[in-house]
Amino acid sequence: MTKELTNKDKVEAGLPRRRRKETLFRATGMIATAIGIAFLAVFFATLIGKGASAFVQTYMRLDVELTAEQIAPGGELDLAYADFDGLVRTALRKEFPEVSGRAERRELYRLLSIGAGYQIRDLVAENVDLIGTTQTLWLPTSATVDMLMKGNIDASLDASLRPLSDQQIGWINSLQRAGRLDKRFNAALFTNGDSREPELAGIKGAMMGSFFMLVVTIALSFPIGVAAAIYLEEFAPKNRWSDLVEVNINNLAAVPSIVFGLLGLAVFINWMSLPRSAPLVGGLVLALLTLPVIIIASRAAIKAVPPSIREAAMGLGASRMQVVFHHVMPLAMPGMLTGAIIGMSRALGESAPLLMIGMIAFIVDVPGGFTDPSTALPVQIYLWADSPERAFAERTSAAIIVLLAFLVLMNLAAVIVRRRMEQKW
Amino acid sequence: MQSTTLILLLGFLAIIAFYLGRGRSLSLVGGPGKGRALHSLPGYYGYFVSIWCVLPALAMLFAWVLVEPKIITALVVNGLPESAQQLSSGELDLLINNLRNMASGDVVSIAIDDDLERAASHFNEYHAKSRQLLAVLVIGLAVLGGSVAWRKIHPELRARNKVETSVRWALIGASSIAVFTTVGIVFSVLFEAIVFFQKVPVSDFLFGTTWSPQTAIRADQVGSSGSFGAVPLFAGTMLITSIAMFVAVPVGLMTAIYLAEYSSSRIRGIAKPLLELLAGIPTVVYGFFAALTVAPWVRMAGESVGFEVASESALAAGLVMGIMIIPLVSSLTDDAINAVPAAMRDGALGLGSTRSETMKKVILPAALPGIVGGILLAVSRAIGETMIVVMAAGLAANLTANPLSAVTTVTVQIVTLLVGDQEFDSAKTLAAFALGLMLFVVTLILNVIGLYVVRKYREQYE
Numbered sequence: 001m002t003k004e005l006t007n008k009d010k011v012e013a014g015l016p017r018r019r020r021k022e023t024l025f026r027a028t029g030m031i032a033t034a035i036g037i038a039f040l041a042v043f044f045a046t047l048i049g050k051g052a053s054a055f056v057q058t059y060m061r062l063d064v065e066l067t068a069e070q071i072a073p074g075g076e077l078d079l080a081y082a083d084f085d086g087l088v089r090t091a092l093r094k095e096f097p098e099v100s101g102r103a104e105r106r107e108l109y110r111l112l113s114i115g116a117g118y119q120i121r122d123l124v125a126e127n128v129d130l131i132g133t134t135q136t137l138w139l140p141t142s143a144t145v146d147m148l149m150k151g152n153i154d155a156s157l158d159a160s161l162r163p164l165s166d167q168q169i170g171w172i173n174s175l176q177r178a179g180r181l182d183k184r185f186n187a188a189l190f191t192n193g194d195s196r197e198p199e200l201a202g203i204k205g206a207m208m209g210s211f212f213m214l215v216v217t218i219a220l221s222f223p224i225g226v227a228a229a230i231y232l233e234e235f236a237p238k239n240r241w242s243d244l245v246e247v248n249i250n251n252l253a254a255v256p257s258i259v260f261g262l263l264g265l266a267v268f269i270n271w272m273s274l275p276r277s278a279p280l281v282g283g284l285v286l287a288l289l290t291l292p293v294i295i296i297a298s299r300a301a302i303k304a305v306p307p308s309i310r311e312a313a314m315g316l317g318a319s320r321m322q323v324v325f326h327h328v329m330p331l332a333m334p335g336m337l338t339g340a341i342i343g344m345s346r347a348l349g350e351s352a353p354l355l356m357i358g359m360i361a362f363i364v365d366v367p368g369g370f371t372d373p374s375t376a377l378p379v380q381i382y383l384w385a386d387s388p389e390r391a392f393a394e395r396t397s398a399a400i401i402v403l404l405a406f407l408v409l410m411n412l413a414a415v416i417v418r419r420r421m422e423q424k425w
Numbered sequence: 426m427q428s429t430t431l432i433l434l435l436g437f438l439a440i441i442a443f444y445l446g447r448g449r450s451l452s453l454v455g456g457p458g459k460g461r462a463l464h465s466l467p468g469y470y471g472y473f474v475s476i477w478c479v480l481p482a483l484a485m486l487f488a489w490v491l492v493e494p495k496i497i498t499a500l501v502v503n504g505l506p507e508s509a510q511q512l513s514s515g516e517l518d519l520l521i522n523n524l525r526n527m528a529s530g531d532v533v534s535i536a537i538d539d540d541l542e543r544a545a546s547h548f549n550e551y552h553a554k555s556r557q558l559l560a561v562l563v564i565g566l567a568v569l570g571g572s573v574a575w576r577k578i579h580p581e582l583r584a585r586n587k588v589e590t591s592v593r594w595a596l597i598g599a600s601s602i603a604v605f606t607t608v609g610i611v612f613s614v615l616f617e618a619i620v621f622f623q624k625v626p627v628s629d630f631l632f633g634t635t636w637s638p639q640t641a642i643r644a645d646q647v648g649s650s651g652s653f654g655a656v657p658l659f660a661g662t663m664l665i666t667s668i669a670m671f672v673a674v675p676v677g678l679m680t681a682i683y684l685a686e687y688s689s690s691r692i693r694g695i696a697k698p699l700l701e702l703l704a705g706i707p708t709v710v711y712g713f714f715a716a717l718t719v720a721p722w723v724r725m726a727g728e729s730v731g732f733e734v735a736s737e738s739a740l741a742a743g744l745v746m747g748i749m750i751i752p753l754v755s756s757l758t759d760d761a762i763n764a765v766p767a768a769m770r771d772g773a774l775g776l777g778s779t780r781s782e783t784m785k786k787v788i789l790p791a792a793l794p795g796i797v798g799g800i801l802l803a804v805s806r807a808i809g810e811t812m813i814v815v816m817a818a819g820l821a822a823n824l825t826a827n828p829l830s831a832v833t834t835v836t837v838q839i840v841t842l843l844v845g846d847q848e849f850d851s852a853k854t855l856a857a858f859a860l861g862l863m864l865f866v867v868t869l870i871l872n873v874i875g876l877y878v879v880r881k882y883r884e885q886y887e
Contacts, residue, residue, distance in 0.1 A: 011777075018779055025781035029683025032676045036700050036755075039748050043706075046718050227599035235596060247873075249603045254802060254872040255865065256809020258836050259610055262861040265843065266613030273494060288606050295603070321589040349707025352811035355840055378709040378812075385713045385816060393717065400710050407705060 047404075051397025057186035057199060058146040059138040060112060060175065064091040064120060068131050071124060079125055084117035088139065095180075096171060107168055111175075113140040115188070115200045138184065143198040143391035145172060149181065152390055189398060193364045194380065198391030201384070203399050205366045209279050209359070209374030210348060212367060216283020217290060217347050222340045224287075225294030226329075229336075232295070233302040234324050253292035260289045261356030269357055276358035277373040285353050290343035297339020301332035334421035341414040345407050351378035377403050427556075428490060431563055435482055438564075439475045442571045446474030449578050465585035473584045476591050478571030482563045489559050497551045504547050506540050524548055614865055617858030624852045625653045630859060632656060636822035636833075638842060638853045653856050655863070657822040661739070661832030665814060666807040668743025668828055669750055673807075674800060676747075677754025684755075685762050686780055704752035712816030715745035720817055727829055735831040737819040743828065746813050750803050757799025757879070761792040764883055794885075798878030805871035809864060811836040835860050 005013075064087050071082045089109055093099065099108050116139035123137075124130060144163045147153045149172075159166050175181050192202030228249075236242040264285035268274045274281050305328050313323040354360070359375050360383065367374035375383070381403065384396040450470035454462040463470070498521055505520075512520065527545035578584075622630070633654020680700065684693050720741035727734035734740075765788050773783040789796070819831030820841060842857035 018782070022779045022781045025784070026683070026687050029679045029687055032679030033683050033688070033696055033700075035676050036680060036703060036748070036751050037696065040699055040703060043714060046714070224599045224602055227596050228603065231593075231596035231600040235593065236600070245600050245604055247876075248607050250876050251869065251872050252603055252606060254805060254868070254876070255610070256805075256811070256836070256868055258809065258811045258839060259614070259861055259865050259868075262839070262843075262858060263606070263610045263613050266617065266858070267609055272491070288602075291603065291606070319585065319589060321592060345705065349705075349709070351707070351709045352815075352836070352840070355811075355815075356843055360844055378707050381709050381713060382812065382816065385709075385716065396713060400713065403707065403710070407707070411705065 047397055047400060050394060051399075051401045053150050054189065054394040054398035055186055056183040057188070058141045058149040059182055059184050060141050060145075061136060061138055061180045061182070062088070062091045062095065063134055063136050064088065064139075065134045066120070066124065066131050071131050079121055082121070082124075084120045084124075085114070087120060088112060088116045095175075104167070107165060108171065110142055111145050111168065111171060113142045113197060113199045115140045115197065138182070140188070140199050141181070143389060145181075146199060147390050148172060149176075149183065150394075152394070189395070193366045194362060194375070194383070195364060196362075198387075198389050198395060201392070201395060203377065203380055203402060205363060206375050206377045206380035206399070207402075208367050209282075210376045210378075212279035212370050212374070213282040213286060213376060214344055214347060216280055216370060217286040218340065218344060220284070220287035221290045221294055221343065222336075225291050225340070225343075226298050226336055228291075229295050229298030229302055230324055230329065233299050234320070234328065249292050249295050253296065256352075257289060257350055258352040258356065260285050261353030263288070264353060264357045275371050275373070277361050277363070277375075278371045279359075279367065279374055279376075280370040281357050282354050282359050282376060283370075285357060286347040286350060289350065289353065290347050293343040293346060294336075294339050297342065298332065298336045301335025301339065302328060304335060305331045331423065334417055334423075337421075338414045338418050341410050341417065345410040345414075348410070349378055349403070349407060351376065351382055354379050355382075377406075428486065431486060431560060432483075434564070435479055435486075435567060438567050438571070439479045442474040442478040442575075443468075443471035445471075445571070445575060446578060447471035449575060450580075450584070453578065454580050463580050464583055465588075469584040469588050470578050470582070472588045473578070473582075474571055474574045476588065477574030478567050480591075481570045482567040485566050486559070486563050489555075489562070493555055493559075497548065497555065500551055501544055501547050505544055528552075610865060614858050614862040617855050618862040621852060621855035621859045624855070625859075629653060630655050634824055636838070638838070638856055651852055653852065653859075655835075655860065657824040658833060658835050658838055658860070659863075660824055660826070661818070661822070662808055662834040662836075664739050664826060664828065664832055665743045665746065665818060665834055666804060668740060669746035669807045670800070670804060672744055672747025673750035673754050673803060677751045677803075678758050678796070680751065681755040681758035681762060682784055685759055686784060700752050700755060703748065704756075706749075708749065708810060708812040709816070711745050711749050712812040712814075715741050715813055715817035719745050723829075732829055734829045735819065737817060737831045738829050739818060739832045740828040742814050742817040745817065746807055746810055749810070749813065750807060753806060754799060754803050757802065758792075758796050761795025761799065761879075761882070762788055764795060765791045792882075794878050794882040798875045798882065801871050801875035801878070805868040805875065808871075809836065809868050811840060815840050835864050839864070 066087060067090075070086050070090075071084070089105075092108055092112065093105070096108060099105055119139060120137070123135070141149075144153065145168075148155065148164060148169070153162050153164065155162070155164075155169050164172075172181065188200060189202045191204055192200055193205030195201040232242065232245065236245070264281060268281045268284055269276055274284075309327055309331065310323050313327045314320075318326065354376055359379055361373060361375065362383070363373050363375055365372070377399065381396055381399050384392045384399060387393075447467045447470055450463055450467045451457055451460065454460070460467055501524065502517070502521070524541065524545050525548065527541065528548035630653050633652065634656045635652040635654045636657045637652045680696075684696060688696065716737075720736060720738065723738055723741045723744070724734045724736060727738075727740075769787055769791060770783055773787040774780070778786065814834045814837050818834060818837055820833050820837065821831050822833050822838075823830055825832065839857045839860050842853055842860075
């Protein structure tokens with residue numbers, strides 16, 4: 001006996017299948033969300049795992065005799081000619097008196113960074129009275145020793161496969177037993193400019209370059225962006241030109257950043273002959289790049305100011321300019337500032353246009369002004385990421401952590417500005 | 426005197442001018458208590474004088490700084506001996522460059538003789554003179570402008586209207602900068618690209634299949650004639666972009682749907698900012714991650730299944746780029762979904778469809794134009810992305826569709842061609858601008874269509 005299927009039966013027959021589909025769809029959505037978050041987790045884990053160790057560095061304790069003959073041979077002090085490396089070498093030889101022969105000694109000297117000599121020079125330059133005394137100093141070791149201490153070089157490998165010889169590892173072990181090797185905070189990372197020696201390379205130059213660049217960027221893009229937003233929101237008549245400007249700004253916000261670099265190269269460097277590699281030019285390019293971001297944010301902030309405020313001011317006899325500058329702008333300021341901070345954080349992370357205008361040069365000196373050759377933090381990351389040394393990979397991660405820390409701070413500032421000053425209407 | 430000092434000095438003069446103007450307006454009507462007799466508030470008379478003091482002087486300063494180098498160079502060339510003036514323009518440029526370096530005490534690449542020595546000192550002499558003249562002119566103009574305006578002050582002067590007109594023009598100027606930027610971009614890439622296309626025919630560039638931009642220094646060198654067929658670059662860009670979209674579109678779309686329809690508000694409150702974090706990470710950091718972490722993984726995974734994987738595979742760069750674009754796709758999808766009227770959703774649910782059916786059969790079709798517009802914007806973003814591909818994709822221009830091999834992209838080539846020393850007349854450098862033109866045009870078209878569709882669609886339901 002066959003029963004006629006009612007609509008209800010048909011629906012009920014399909015329900016399990018539909019519910020399965022529903023569960024599947026929901027699960028897919030969950031997985032998709034998880035993918036993004038999982039990437040973020042992996043990303044930060046690897047970054048911190050790789051970069052955290054760069055904030056400490058291996059130093060060697062040595063008793064260095066600051067003999068007057070080696071520092072000031074003719075009896076007078078000339079820092080440029082004094083043999084500070086010699087002092088370090090003598091001290092090392094005293095530590096390992098059994099080492100003889102040129103080749104062996106050279107291997108021994110390689111345990112220490114060439115920065116050891118500089119450190120003593122700075123010490124003597126600061127206090128001349130130290131000459132003739134014996135000082136116990138913590139001197140930076142070379143990057144390879146540092147890598148071994150941090151476990152990045154496998155000492156059990158065949159000697160030909162690692163950058164340290166058996167003998168060097170023996171010395172390092174004996175130094176370690178004597179408590180002469182220690183990992184300490186890597187101040188050089190924050191006080192030095194770039195260097196070919198990983199243990200001496202720091203990000204101060206790049207940070208200063210980024211700082212000067214952002215100063216130029218904000219000084220240009222904030223006033224211009226706010227002025228443009230005010231005009232477009234409050235004064236612009238509805239005509240072709242306003243439409244053109246409108247479309248233009250939205251488009252500029254989506255133009256690839258490298259194209260801005262081409263513009264900077266052709267206009268600022270080739271045509272106006274401004275100096276290459278200078279924060280001034282970088283700042284100009286980044287100002288053009290962040291302008292649309294600031295304009296769009298400022299317009300949204302101006303739009304959020306209720307019309308009743310404008311009407312009240314107008315009713316009391318204020319001119320349109322007075323309405324805008326005395327009433328609308330102060331009320332929209334938190335939103336504008338938030339937009340500016342977000343624009344700045346985008347500018348700080350930007351590197352492609354800077355490559356075009358030559359901010360990619362290898363620059364050791366810390367820039368002291370807007371026209372000094374310099375590099376920027378993200379470009380420094382790019383440069384270090386290209387270096388083959390293992391020690392530079394670690395420093396790249398550390399520089400990225402610093403960059404991200406700055407970005408997080410800026411975004412936090414934006415959130416705080418918004419929370420503190422925002423008005424609800 | 427340096428231009429920065431001059432500008433600072435002008436700022437100082439402007440402040441003085443403000444107080445002088447304000448003071449004069451008040452004293453004309455007989456003291457601070459009588460301000461009502463003035464047409465405008467006293468401050469506006471101050472601004473009026475300030476503007477007259479600074480604007481003409483600033484215009485002068487900028488014009489001078491722009492023209493100065495050319496005039497000085499012309500003067501120095503005039504002072505050079507006959508033999509030097511007969512040189513070709515390229516050689517003359519080189520000579521002038523060297524003279525400049527000599528003048529600033531840098532290293533020079535030519536033998537120095539008396540004539541050059543004299544020319545170099547001319548450089549310094551003219552420069553110093555020009556700066557003195559400029560300082561005198563700028564300050565003179567500032568004082569002159571300020572005093573003219575100061576004399577013009579009388580109680581009936583409509584100072585507020587005049588000041589507001591200048592401010593209005595300043596606002597218009599600021600809003601036009603966006604247009605000038607676009608025009609600047611178009612001209613700067615177009616001019617160099619046109620020069621390039623005079624050397625290399627357009628058809629060779631657009632349809633040629635060999636890319637090797639090394640040009641010969643000497644005519645008799647072998648194998649370095651330079652070949653500018655950009656098809657491999659376009660193919661490489663498309664390959665990496667497709668991989669990226671293959672990751673970003675489904676993941677971004679499903680994330681937006683899940684967060685909009687299914688997740689509790691607590692999960693949404695955590696997941697959304699986290700995903701926005703992805704959008705805030707600088708691309709150079711993604712590039713580092715792609716090159717040092719993802720690429721080795723891809724290689725290991727591929728080799729364990731028996732594939733041959735290039736160490737700079739398109740897959741690694743594309744995957745990471747896809748992850749970078751997820752937030753963009755998901756936020757644009759979210760906008761599109763939210764713009765669908767609640768009545769449509771409620772209607773579908775009321776008729777008994779499950780949530781996934783509502784989504785698939787009602788909301789997504791209604792939101793499709795918005796989503797497609799968003800995807801176009803995402804594609805444009807992927808095509809223009811530079812740092813990830815510079816760091817993780819290769820330099821070899823292979824014409825292949827195999828995601829495991831190394832390919833190169835338009836942006837990578839622009840960077841490689843333009844980083845380092847360059848001269849503006851070699852085909853190699855100019856090629857970068859031709860590529861830039863292609864990049865700009867393609868992304869512009871995508872953006873215009875994408876923005877138009879997104880906007881049109883938003884209006885449709887408003």
